[in-house]
Amino acid sequence: EIVLTQSPGTLSLSPGERATLSCRASQSVSSSFLAWYQQKPGQAPRLLIYSTSTRATGIPDRFSGSGSGTDFTLTISRLEPEDFAVYYCQQYGSSPPITFGQGTRVETK
Amino acid sequence: QVQLQESGPGLVKPSETLSLTCSVSGGSIGGYYWSWIRQPAGKGLEWIGHIYTSGSPYNNPSLKSRVTMSVDRSKSEFSLTLTSVTPADTAVYYCARLALAGPGSREGFFDLWGRGTLVTVSS
Numbered sequence: 001e002i003v004l005t006q007s008p009g010t011l012s013l014s015p016g017e018r019a020t021l022s023c024r025a026s027q028s029v030s031s032s033f034l035a036w037y038q039q040k041p042g043q044a045p046r047l048l049i050y051s052t053s054t055r056a057t058g059i060p061d062r063f064s065g066s067g068s069g070t071d072f073t074l075t076i077s078r079l080e081p082e083d084f085a086v087y088y089c090q091q092y093g094s095s096p097p098i099t100f101g102q103g104t105r106v107e108t109k
Numbered sequence: 110q111v112q113l114q115e116s117g118p119g120l121v122k123p124s125e126t127l128s129l130t131c132s133v134s135g136g137s138i139g140g141y142y143w144s145w146i147r148q149p150a151g152k153g154l155e156w157i158g159h160i161y162t163s164g165s166p167y168n169n170p171s172l173k174s175r176v177t178m179s180v181d182r183s184k185s186e187f188s189l190t191l192t193s194v195t196p197a198d199t200a201v202y203y204c205a206r207l208a209l210a211g212p213g214s215r216e217g218f219f220d221l222w223g224r225g226t227l228v229t230v231s232s
Contacts, residue, residue: 050218
Protein backbone atom coordinates (compact mmCIF):
# COMPACT_ATOMS: atom_id res chain seq x y z
CA GLU A 1 0.00 0.00 0.00
CA ILE A 2 1.28 3.46 -0.89
CA VAL A 3 1.19 5.85 2.07
CA LEU A 4 0.82 9.53 1.20
CA THR A 5 2.19 12.07 3.68
CA GLN A 6 1.09 15.67 3.28
CA SER A 7 2.92 18.65 4.69
CA PRO A 8 2.55 20.94 6.38
CA GLY A 9 -0.44 19.90 8.45
CA THR A 10 -1.63 23.49 8.58
CA LEU A 11 -0.62 26.45 6.44
CA SER A 12 -1.43 29.92 7.78
CA LEU A 13 -1.48 32.51 5.01
CA SER A 14 -3.19 35.72 3.99
CA PRO A 15 -5.32 36.31 0.90
CA GLY A 16 -3.12 37.12 -2.07
CA GLU A 17 -0.23 34.99 -0.84
CA ARG A 18 1.14 31.90 -2.53
CA ALA A 19 0.40 28.47 -1.04
CA THR A 20 2.65 25.48 -1.62
CA LEU A 21 1.36 22.11 -0.43
CA SER A 22 3.43 18.94 -0.47
CA CYS A 23 2.42 15.30 -0.91
CA ARG A 24 5.11 12.64 -0.51
CA ALA A 25 4.52 8.99 -1.38
CA SER A 26 6.11 6.01 0.37
CA GLN A 27 6.95 4.56 -3.06
CA SER A 28 6.85 5.82 -6.61
CA VAL A 29 3.38 6.64 -7.93
CA SER A 30 2.90 4.84 -11.22
CA SER A 31 2.48 7.07 -14.28
CA SER A 32 2.14 10.13 -12.02
CA PHE A 33 -1.42 9.12 -11.27
CA LEU A 34 -1.97 11.63 -8.50
CA ALA A 35 -4.99 13.85 -7.84
CA TRP A 36 -5.78 16.77 -5.53
CA TYR A 37 -9.08 17.66 -3.87
CA GLN A 38 -10.39 20.64 -1.95
CA GLN A 39 -12.83 20.16 0.93
CA LYS A 40 -14.70 22.86 2.79
CA PRO A 41 -16.50 22.27 6.11
CA GLY A 42 -19.68 20.26 5.71
CA GLN A 43 -19.06 19.66 2.01
CA ALA A 44 -17.87 16.80 -0.13
CA PRO A 45 -14.38 16.98 -1.61
CA ARG A 46 -14.07 18.68 -4.99
CA LEU A 47 -11.64 17.47 -7.64
CA LEU A 48 -9.02 20.10 -8.48
CA ILE A 49 -6.19 18.32 -10.28
CA TYR A 50 -5.65 14.85 -11.79
CA SER A 51 -2.72 13.14 -13.47
CA THR A 52 -0.44 15.35 -11.36
CA SER A 53 -1.00 18.56 -13.31
CA THR A 54 -4.28 18.55 -15.27
CA ARG A 55 -6.89 20.92 -13.88
CA ALA A 56 -10.42 19.57 -13.61
CA THR A 57 -13.25 21.31 -15.43
CA GLY A 58 -13.96 24.77 -14.05
CA ILE A 59 -10.91 24.96 -11.80
CA PRO A 60 -9.20 28.38 -11.97
CA ASP A 61 -5.66 28.56 -13.28
CA ARG A 62 -4.31 29.84 -9.97
CA PHE A 63 -4.31 26.14 -9.00
CA SER A 64 -1.44 24.12 -10.43
CA GLY A 65 0.07 20.72 -9.76
CA SER A 66 3.53 19.34 -10.36
CA GLY A 67 5.84 16.51 -9.42
CA SER A 68 6.76 12.95 -10.22
CA GLY A 69 7.90 9.76 -8.58
CA THR A 70 7.35 10.26 -4.87
CA ASP A 71 7.14 14.05 -4.55
CA PHE A 72 4.17 16.10 -5.66
CA THR A 73 3.12 19.71 -5.10
CA LEU A 74 -0.11 21.69 -5.29
CA THR A 75 0.43 25.41 -5.70
CA ILE A 76 -2.16 28.13 -5.32
CA SER A 77 -0.57 31.19 -6.89
CA ARG A 78 -2.64 33.86 -5.12
CA LEU A 79 -5.04 32.81 -2.40
CA GLU A 80 -8.61 33.96 -2.76
CA PRO A 81 -10.94 34.01 0.29
CA GLU A 82 -12.75 30.91 -1.02
CA ASP A 83 -9.51 28.90 -1.17
CA PHE A 84 -9.21 28.50 2.60
CA ALA A 85 -10.05 24.84 3.05
CA VAL A 86 -8.51 21.38 3.53
CA TYR A 87 -6.65 19.84 0.60
CA TYR A 88 -6.09 16.11 0.03
CA CYS A 89 -3.88 14.26 -2.40
CA GLN A 90 -4.84 10.82 -3.74
CA GLN A 91 -2.85 8.24 -5.67
CA TYR A 92 -4.40 5.83 -8.12
CA GLY A 93 -1.38 4.43 -9.90
CA SER A 94 -0.68 1.53 -7.58
CA SER A 95 -3.88 0.01 -6.32
CA PRO A 96 -5.45 -1.55 -4.48
CA PRO A 97 -5.92 0.27 -2.44
CA ILE A 98 -6.49 3.77 -3.72
CA THR A 99 -5.08 5.95 -0.95
CA PHE A 100 -5.40 9.53 0.25
CA GLY A 101 -3.08 11.77 2.21
CA GLN A 102 -4.14 12.98 5.63
CA GLY A 103 -4.79 16.52 4.40
CA THR A 104 -3.35 20.02 4.67
CA ARG A 105 -5.48 22.79 6.16
CA VAL A 106 -5.01 26.22 4.61
CA GLU A 107 -6.19 28.78 7.14
CA THR A 108 -6.33 32.53 7.29
CA LYS A 109 -3.38 34.12 9.02
CA GLN B 110 -25.89 17.79 -14.81
CA VAL B 111 -25.29 14.47 -13.11
CA GLN B 112 -25.98 14.44 -9.39
CA LEU B 113 -25.48 11.80 -6.73
CA GLN B 114 -27.49 11.41 -3.54
CA GLU B 115 -26.80 8.98 -0.72
CA SER B 116 -29.57 7.53 1.41
CA GLY B 117 -29.86 5.06 4.26
CA PRO B 118 -30.15 4.73 8.03
CA GLY B 119 -28.18 7.21 10.08
CA LEU B 120 -27.83 4.85 13.02
CA VAL B 121 -26.73 1.22 12.98
CA LYS B 122 -26.15 -1.05 15.96
CA PRO B 123 -22.79 -2.76 16.50
CA SER B 124 -22.46 -6.16 14.79
CA GLU B 125 -25.30 -5.32 12.40
CA THR B 126 -25.18 -4.46 8.69
CA LEU B 127 -24.87 -0.97 7.23
CA SER B 128 -26.74 -0.49 3.96
CA LEU B 129 -26.57 2.62 1.80
CA THR B 130 -27.87 3.53 -1.63
CA CYS B 131 -26.70 6.18 -4.04
CA SER B 132 -29.14 7.56 -6.61
CA VAL B 133 -27.76 8.85 -9.88
CA SER B 134 -29.81 11.58 -11.56
CA GLY B 135 -29.36 13.86 -14.54
CA GLY B 136 -27.39 11.36 -16.56
CA SER B 137 -26.76 7.72 -17.33
CA ILE B 138 -25.47 5.27 -14.76
CA GLY B 139 -24.14 3.10 -17.55
CA GLY B 140 -20.52 2.98 -18.61
CA TYR B 141 -18.93 4.15 -15.38
CA TYR B 142 -17.39 2.83 -12.20
CA TRP B 143 -19.25 3.93 -9.07
CA SER B 144 -17.49 4.31 -5.75
CA TRP B 145 -17.86 4.55 -2.01
CA ILE B 146 -15.54 6.59 0.19
CA ARG B 147 -15.85 7.35 3.89
CA GLN B 148 -14.54 9.97 6.29
CA PRO B 149 -14.63 9.71 10.09
CA ALA B 150 -15.31 13.00 11.80
CA GLY B 151 -12.27 15.26 11.71
CA LYS B 152 -10.22 12.70 9.81
CA GLY B 153 -9.13 11.89 6.29
CA LEU B 154 -10.69 9.98 3.43
CA GLU B 155 -10.76 6.19 3.02
CA TRP B 156 -11.61 4.48 -0.27
CA ILE B 157 -14.03 1.59 0.31
CA GLY B 158 -14.38 0.29 -3.22
CA HIS B 159 -15.98 0.72 -6.60
CA ILE B 160 -18.08 -1.27 -9.03
CA TYR B 161 -18.74 -1.12 -12.76
CA THR B 162 -22.32 -0.88 -13.95
CA SER B 163 -22.19 -4.47 -15.14
CA GLY B 164 -20.56 -5.77 -11.96
CA SER B 165 -16.82 -6.32 -11.28
CA PRO B 166 -16.41 -4.88 -7.78
CA TYR B 167 -13.00 -3.68 -6.62
CA ASN B 168 -12.63 -3.39 -2.86
CA ASN B 169 -10.18 -2.04 -0.34
CA PRO B 170 -8.39 -5.10 1.08
CA SER B 171 -8.50 -3.53 4.56
CA LEU B 172 -12.25 -4.10 4.66
CA LYS B 173 -11.83 -7.65 3.41
CA SER B 174 -15.05 -9.57 2.93
CA ARG B 175 -17.27 -7.17 4.89
CA VAL B 176 -18.10 -5.10 1.79
CA THR B 177 -20.63 -5.89 -0.90
CA MET B 178 -21.54 -3.51 -3.71
CA SER B 179 -24.21 -3.76 -6.38
CA VAL B 180 -25.75 -1.74 -9.20
CA ASP B 181 -29.42 -1.53 -10.17
CA ARG B 182 -29.44 0.01 -13.62
CA SER B 183 -33.23 0.02 -13.82
CA LYS B 184 -33.40 2.29 -10.79
CA SER B 185 -30.22 4.19 -11.63
CA GLU B 186 -28.86 3.31 -8.20
CA PHE B 187 -25.88 1.60 -6.68
CA SER B 188 -25.55 0.23 -3.18
CA LEU B 189 -23.12 -0.59 -0.40
CA THR B 190 -23.49 -3.09 2.40
CA LEU B 191 -20.95 -3.35 5.21
CA THR B 192 -21.38 -6.23 7.62
CA SER B 193 -20.40 -6.67 11.26
CA VAL B 194 -20.04 -2.95 11.90
CA THR B 195 -18.27 -1.50 14.93
CA PRO B 196 -18.02 2.07 16.24
CA ALA B 197 -14.87 2.40 14.08
CA ASP B 198 -17.18 2.35 11.04
CA THR B 199 -18.84 5.60 12.16
CA ALA B 200 -18.21 8.11 9.38
CA VAL B 201 -19.67 10.26 6.64
CA TYR B 202 -20.13 7.95 3.67
CA TYR B 203 -19.80 9.45 0.20
CA CYS B 204 -20.75 7.95 -3.12
CA ALA B 205 -18.72 9.15 -6.08
CA ARG B 206 -18.09 8.55 -9.76
CA LEU B 207 -14.70 7.17 -10.71
CA ALA B 208 -12.90 8.59 -13.73
CA LEU B 209 -10.56 5.87 -14.96
CA ALA B 210 -6.83 6.46 -15.19
CA GLY B 211 -6.81 5.06 -18.68
CA PRO B 212 -8.10 2.35 -21.05
CA GLY B 213 -8.08 -1.04 -19.37
CA SER B 214 -7.43 0.50 -15.95
CA ARG B 215 -9.50 -0.24 -12.86
CA GLU B 216 -8.19 2.71 -10.90
CA GLY B 217 -8.81 6.39 -11.15
CA PHE B 218 -9.82 9.58 -9.45
CA PHE B 219 -13.21 10.84 -8.27
CA ASP B 220 -14.73 13.53 -10.47
CA LEU B 221 -18.23 13.71 -9.03
CA TRP B 222 -19.34 13.31 -5.41
CA GLY B 223 -22.56 13.05 -3.47
CA ARG B 224 -23.08 15.29 -0.45
CA GLY B 225 -22.41 12.45 1.96
CA THR B 226 -24.47 10.83 4.69
CA LEU B 227 -23.47 10.39 8.32
CA VAL B 228 -23.71 6.86 9.66
CA THR B 229 -23.24 6.35 13.38
CA VAL B 230 -22.61 2.91 14.83
CA SER B 231 -23.89 2.81 18.37
CA SER B 232 -26.15 0.74 20.57
